[in-house]
Amino acid sequence: MARSRAPMFPAFALPLVWLVALVVFGLTLPSEPTPYFQPGGALGWGVLVASGLWLTGAFVGSRLHFEWLGALLPMSAPVLALVFAREGLLPALWGVGIATGLMWVLLGRAWQSLEGVALSTLALCWTTGLATFARVPLWFGVCLAGAGVGAFGIATLLARAGRTGWRYSYVLLFGGFALTAVGYRLSGSDAPYLQLVLMTLLAATLARGLSGHALWSRYALLVWVGLLSASFATMRGFGLAVCALMTALHALVMSHREFTRTAVHETALYGVGALLMTTVLGFRLFTLSYPLRAPRADLYGYFTLVAFLIALVGLGVLALWWSQRGERSPLWRSLLAGFWASAAPLALTAIFSERAAAGWTAGALGAALSAYLYGNRLFHWIVPLSMLGLILVLPLGSLAATVADMSRATRVGVAVGLSVALAITAIVLVVAERDVGMQDEH
Structure with a gap:
């Protein structure tokens, strides 16, 4: 079954994304000139470089129809960070993540592969970042991603020769992953990379076997939960990163139903597995970057629970409003939805500390998974919004958390300001929607 034709690449994309990228770059420049590849300038550098690669990749994929090349370009941003920004690697990777979130919200309707490419890029960024904590080879994630993109390209060439079907992509993907693991093993590494490949292969096989029923296939999500549980404690969390990256690449390739011949609900199952694994990977990196202080950041804590519930309900409301115009949703809706999905977790972190960020991440993931499990059409609208907060x-969590250490009056002021801004936004939207409705009637 051929994929439906993607909407035309929007004319506003090039100037708008570059404008936002330049603004972010300017804000991240240090007060005194330093080399761009040093901490302080690396975040803006990552945003700029990744934005350019994303725009080029989206254009190549959506208009020139070279999907594998379009995927390769944004996924090469973490590679450039490893090569040119080694001294400021984590800030550069954060910048790549910000550019990915920006493109995902603004161009998600213009390129059908963008969701899979975005999850794969985030998984690669966070796998590389986690490698600095786990003290494992920094380039393993890049090699794994290279094997996945290479398999994507070969599968595309085979499809043009008339050889289609999921088996070709399956063998190419996991064959490439296995060769990468064996190569590291032969080079002297004793890490269980091959076992992780086999675990992911088993999970993908089970998911495919359980996806035969359009209704009950949704609950095969438990397969990915099992993979998450099995890999989480391996290599200080790096096993989770490896499985998350393979799952995201698998979902990306299998989403191209024009040559994999997979059903819609099957590709959706692969996509939600990639979302689950990548989100937990990002959260693992968050807990290592910001060790959660006592009291614990779990749902027994009031502040964590409040942020969890706000994300769980609020993102659903935001996605519902954003999706009301469907594929014709205007630019200002995308900007406003992205703004609140980004500002809310930072504001909650400023009020309640890092515990709120942990609760928001869990609630955002819960909102996306709930939409998937119950067959809600909002799933693909919630997914980018759910990732923006973590990105x-x-x-920026450390900057926001400094406000939480200030006086109670300061934190109350932030809460009041957030509430007033939300109320003003709601009033303006009600008036704007009423005017649009009256124009439609006439």
Whole structure:
């Protein structure tokens, strides 16, 4: 079954994304000139470089129809960070993540592969970042991603020769992953990379076997939960990163039903597995970057529970409003939805400390998984919004948390300001929607 034609690449994309990228770059420049590849300038550098690669990749994929090349370009941003920004690697990777979130919200309707490419890029960024904590080879994630993109390209060439079907992509993907693991093993590494490949292969096989029924296939999500549980404690969390990256690449390739011949509900199952694994990977990196202080950041804590519930309900409301115009949703809706999905977790972190960021991440993931499990059409609208908070909290959480250490009056002021801004936004939207409705009637 051929994929439906993607909407035209929007004309506003090039100037708008570059404008936002330049603004972010300017804000991240240090007060005194330092080399761009040093801490302080690396975040803006990552945003700029990744934005350019994302725009080029989206254009190549959506208009020139070279999907594998379009995927390769944004996924090469973490590679450039490893090569040119080694001294400021984590800030550069955070910048790549910010550019990914920006493109995901603004161009998600213009390129059908963007969701899979975005999850794969985030998984690669966070796998590389986690490698600095786990003290494992920094380039393993890049090699694994290279095997996945290479398999994507070969599968595309085979499809043009008339050889289609999921088996070709399956063998190419996991064959490439296995060769990468064996190569590291032969080079002297005793890490259980091959076992992780086999675990992911088993999970993907089980997911495919359980996806035969359009209704009950949704609950095969438990397969990915099992993979998450089995890999989480391996290599200080790096096993989770490896499985998350393979799951995201698998979902990306299998989403191209024009040559994998997979059903819609099957590709959706692969996509939600990639979302689950990548989100938990990002949260693992968050807990390592910001060790959660006592009291614990779990749902027994009031502040964590409040942030969890706000994300669980609020993102659903935001996605519902954003999706009301469907594929014709205007630019200002995308900007406003992205703004609140980004500002809310940072504001909650400023009020309640890092515990709120942890609660928001869990609630955002819960909102996306709930939409998937109950067959809600909002799933693909919630997914980018659910990731934005985590993407921004990773680099900016420390800045927001400094406000939480200030006086109670300061934190109350932030809460009041957030409430007033939300109320003004709601009033303006009600008036704007009423005017649009009256124009439609006439």
